[in-house]
Amino acid sequence: MVGFFKGLGTAMVTPFTADGKVNFQSFANMIEYQIAGGADMLLVLGTTGEPPTMTVDEKVALMSFAAEKVAGRAKLVFGCGSNSTMHAVEGATLAEELGADGLLAVTPYYNKCTQRGIVEYYKTICAATKLPVIAYNVPPRTGVNILPATAEELASIPNMAGIKEACGNMEQICETMRRIRGKMDLYSGDDNLNVPILAIGGAALISVASNIAPRECKQVYEYMAAGALARANELEDRLLPLIDACFTEVNPIPVKYGMNAIGLDAGLPRAPLTELEEEHKKIMDAALAHAGIGRIC
DSSP: OSSSSSEEEOOOOOOOOOOOOHHHHHHHHHHHHHHHHHEEEEEESSSSOOOOGGOOOHHHHHHHHHHHHHHTEEEEEEOOHHHSHHHHHHHHHHHHHOSSSEEEEOOOOOOOHHHHHHHHHHHHHHTTTTSSSSEOOOHHSOOOOOOHHHHHHHHSTTTEEEEEEEEHHHHHHHHHHHTTTTTTTTEOOGGGGGHHHHHHHHEEEEESGGOHHHHHHHHHHHHHHOHHHHHHHHHHHHHHHHHHHTTTTSSHHHHHHHHHHOOOOOOOTTTTSSSOOOOHHHHHHHHHHHOOOEEEE
């Protein structure tokens, strides 16, 4: 299927209090910041949201809270991927019950499957829900890569909405786009490839950096949609140091520091993730200044 959403999707962080609990008030503030900044979709409990270190009860509470606060003002997508197909199906069913508009399912990880296993995994998830499903290809994290021919096969599944591409290989991404064009959408899942992915027909961005800079990231999309490549490149050039700063350490360590720096209380990541190293804090501070992003409150 095509057309589930266009524009900017933000892969939301999960904020934690000083004593390690989910900070719902801060999360509400982040939702409002994203919607005011033009976000078209909010992704809750994706990689940036740290679901592996959250309990089931915490995830249920966060999804329910998000559905209540967003209240139809943006598309709401919940992460449900797992290295167990059974668990992914359970997550998909629960997310649908709690008010999701769509689902994002990362490929199985650790117990790495074949390309046939990838197809069967997504077929099973899609058969368990009426919601649009986005496949998430991020082999640097998972060790599993959705190859272009496999993406083309996934595009035949009626409620497969698209693929969030973060493989980092633009040649592969171009071939995937060629094979799925008009059948399902391609989303940029790699902030530093936003412009080239949009240029080949990507439908939207699913961004980490937009936790900090939603207006600017949405403007990149709008420039590209209007064919204003030079203006998109000019803005992306200003954002690239910030994008790089968001990945000096494993996500979401740096972006949480950046959010704290501008007045969005993201707290610290949960163990085993640690606070951002001092040298990387300096890089983020400089990147925020370069992008012209100061404290919002």
